Amino acid sequence: MPAEWEPHAQTWMVWPERPDNWRHGGRPAQAAFATVARAIANFEPVVVCVSAEQFARATETLCTQPTKHPIRVVEIATDDAWCRDTGPTFVVDGVEVRGIDWTFNAWGGHNGGLYTSWDRDDAVAGKILALEKLARYRTDGFVMEGGAIHVDGEGTLLVTEACLLNPNRNPHLGRYGIESTLREYLAVEKIIWLPRGIVNDETDEHVDNMCCFCAPGEVLLAWPDDRNDPQYACSQAALEVLGTAVDAKGRSLKVHKLPLPAVMYATADERATLANGSAVARSTDDRLAGSYINFYLCNGGVIVPKFGDPNDDVAARILAERFPDRQVVQVPGREILLGGGNVHCITQQQPRR
Ligand code: KQY
Numbered sequence: 001m002p003a004e005w006e007p008h009a010q011t012w013m014v015w016p017e018r019p020d021n022w023r024h025g026g027r028p029a030q031a032a033f034a035t036v037a038r039a040i041a042n043f044e045p046v047v048v049c050v051s052a053e054q055f056a057r058a059t060e061t062l063c064t065q066p067t068k069h070p071i072r073v074v075e076i077a078t079d080d081a082w083c084r085d086t087g088p089t090f091v092v093d094g095v096e097v098r099g100i101d102w103t104f105n106a107w108g109g110h111n112g113g114l115y116t117s118w119d120r121d122d123a124v125a126g127k128i129l130a131l132e133k134l135a136r137y138r139t140d141g142f143v144m145e146g147g148a149i150h151v152d153g154e155g156t157l158l159v160t161e162a163c164l165l166n167p168n169r170n171p172h173l174g175r176y177g178i179e180s181t182l183r184e185y186l187a188v189e190k191i192i193w194l195p196r197g198i199v200n201d202e203t204d205e206h207v208d209n210m211c212c213f214c215a216p217g218e219v220l221l222a223w224p225d226d227r228n229d230p231q232y233a234c235s236q237a238a239l240e241v242l243g244t245a246v247d248a249k250g251r252s253l254k255v256h257k258l259p260l261p262a263v264m265y266a267t268a269d270e271r272a273t274l275a276n277g278s279a280v281a282r283s284t285d286d287r288l289a290g291s292y293i294n295f296y297l298c299n300g301g302v303i304v305p306k307f308g309d310p311n312d313d314v315a316a317r318i319l320a321e322r323f324p325d326r327q328v329v330q331v332p333g334r335e336i337l338l339g340g341g342n343v344h345c346i347t348q349q350q351p352r353r
Contacts, residue, residue, distance in 0.1 A: 001091050001186045002351045003153030003213060004297040005323075009097075010045040010299055012128060012348040013037055014221045015058045015073075016081035017051060020277025021115070021339050032335035033081065034061045036296075036303060036343055039329045041067035043301040048114060049076035049083070049124065067218060079106070079121040080114075080279075082341060084208065087348035088125040088136070093184065097353050098135040100185050101125035102144035107203045108168035109143075114202060114340070115279040132350070142181050143169040147173035147206040147345050149186070152213040155248030157188040162205035169204075190248035194241055196234035198222060198260075201289035202280070208344045209291045211238060214256065214322040217247060222258035222293045225311075225351045231260065258318055261309035264288040266338055290333070294342035295319060298349070305333020305342045 001222040013033065037046045050058040050073050053302050062071045078086065085107075088099030102125070106118035128138040150158040164168070164178055173181065179191050196207025211221045221238055224231040242255050268284050292315035295304035302319050308313040312330060320328045336342050 001089060001151045001153070001188075003151060004349055005215075006153060007352040008044050008299050009352045010047055010350050011040050012083050012087045012350060013046060013048045013346055014076075014078050014081040014086070015048055015050040015054055017054050018080045018115075018277070018279065019275035021080055021274070022274040023338065025275070028335045029081075030058070030061060031113045031116045032332055033346060035331050036336075036346065037062055037071055038067050038297070038348065039303050039331050040301065041069045043069070043298040044071040046071045048073050049128070049330065050074070051230045053298075062224055076124060077120045077148060078124055079118050081339070082147070083124070083348040084147045084341075084345045085285050086121040086124040088129050089146050089149070089186075090215045090350050092351055092353075096135070098137065099125060099129040099133060099349055101129065101136050101137050101138045102146070102165045103142055103346035105143050105146065107145065108166070111168040112204070112289075112344060113133070113168070115232070115277070125253050125267050137185060139181070139185065142173075145203065147203060147208040147341070149182070149213045150207050151186060151188060152216050152247065154216050155187075155189040157182060157186060157191045158194065158207050158213065158219070159191060160194045160205050160210065162196050163203065163207070164193075166204045168211045171304075188248065192241065192247075193246045196237060196239040198289040198291050199231045199234060200287040202340045206345075207300065208288055209294050209342070211242070212293055216249070217251040218254045218256065218322075220256050220258045220293060220318075220322065222260050222291045224260045225262075229263065241280055244326065256318065256322060257309045259314050260306055261290045261292070261307045261311050264290050264307065264334075264337070270338055276302070288337050289340075290337050291342070292319075294344040296343045296347045297323070299327070300326055303343050304328060305336065306330040306332055307337070329347060
C-alpha cells in the first residue's frame with residue numbers, strides 16, 4: 001500500500017444522503033462533501049459514487065462549477081458515505097494497481113455497528129474495482145476499514161488496539177492473527193499499535209483520526225491542549241508507544257504534535273432534523289470526535305477540516321510546515337463531523353500506476 005503522499009490517479013468519494021445520519025435529509029452534508037470534492041478537484045480528478053435517486057442532484061451540485069480536474073459521478077448504491085472504509089484499499093506491485101476489498105460490518109456489526117444493513121456498503125469496493133477493471137483481493141471473513149490503517153509506504157503500519165482488537169471486528173483472531181493478515185494484504189513488516197484513538201470516536205477509535213505518517217520516519221499525533229481532558233491520557237499513551245517504536249526500516253519516529261480543536265458537542269438543533277431509521281441514535285450529549293488529523297493528502301494539496309476554532313490556523317500552519325511542497329486548503333468540517341467522521345474518512349486515494 002503506497003503512502004498517501006505518493007501520486008494519485010484520482011480520489012473516490014460517496015455522496016451522503018442517509019437521512020438518519022445526516023440532518024435535513026443530507027442537504028447540508030451534500031454541500032460540505034461538494035466543497036471537499038471541489039477542493040480536491042483543483043489538485044486531481046475526483047469520482048463520486050451516487051445512488052440512482054440522487055444522481056441528477058449530485059451531478060448538478062458537483063459538476064457545474066469549473067474545477068481544474070474533472071469530477072465524475074457514477075451510479076453505485078451505498079448505505080452511507082464513508083469511502084475510506086467502504087472503498088478499496090489500493091495496493092501496487094510496481095506494475096499494476098489492485099484493490100483490497102475488506103469485509104465491512106458498519107464498524108461493529110450487530111455488536112455496536114452504526115446501522116443495518118450494510119450489504120450495499122460492503123459491495124462498494126468490489127464495484128469500484130470492477131469499474132476500474134482492477135484486480136480485487138476480497139478478505140472474506142476478515143473485517144477491516146481503510147480508516148483503521150495508516151502506512152508509510154515503506155513497510156510500516158499504524159493501527160489502534162481499541163479498534164482492531166475490539167471483539168466486534170475479528171473475534172476469531174487475536175493480535176497475532178490480525179497482524180499476519182495485515183502483513184499479507186498490505187505487504188507491511190512492522191505494525192505499531194497505539195492503545196487508543198480519539199475519545200468517543202464511533203468507529204471504535206480509528207487511527208486516521210488520531211495519528212498518521214507525514215513522511216517516512218515522522219508522524220503527526222493529535223494532542224489536546226487540556227491536561228485534564230480524557231483525551232490527554234490517550235494521546236500521552238500513544239506518545240509513549242511512538243517514542244520507543246522503530247519502523248520497518250529501523251528508524252526511530254519523530255513525533256509532531258497536532259493540536260486538537262476544543263471539545264465540541266452537537267446542538268439540539270443539529271440533531272432535531274435527523275430521521276428515524278436504523279442508524280445509531282444520536283443525542284446532544286455525545287461528544288464529537290473532531291480532529292485535524294483527519295486531513296487528506298492529494299496531488300499537491302492538503303485538505304484539512306476547520307471548525308471555527310482558534311486551533312484551525314495553528315493546525316494549518318503545522319501542516320504547511322510538514323508538507324512544504326503542498327498547498328493547505330481548509331474546508332468546513334463540522335457538518336461532516338456531525339455524521340461521525342471527517343475529510344479523510346470520506347475520501348479514498350487511487351494511486352497512479
Ligand atoms: O472514521 C471513519 N473512517 C468513518 C466514520 C464513520 C462514521 C459513521 N457514522
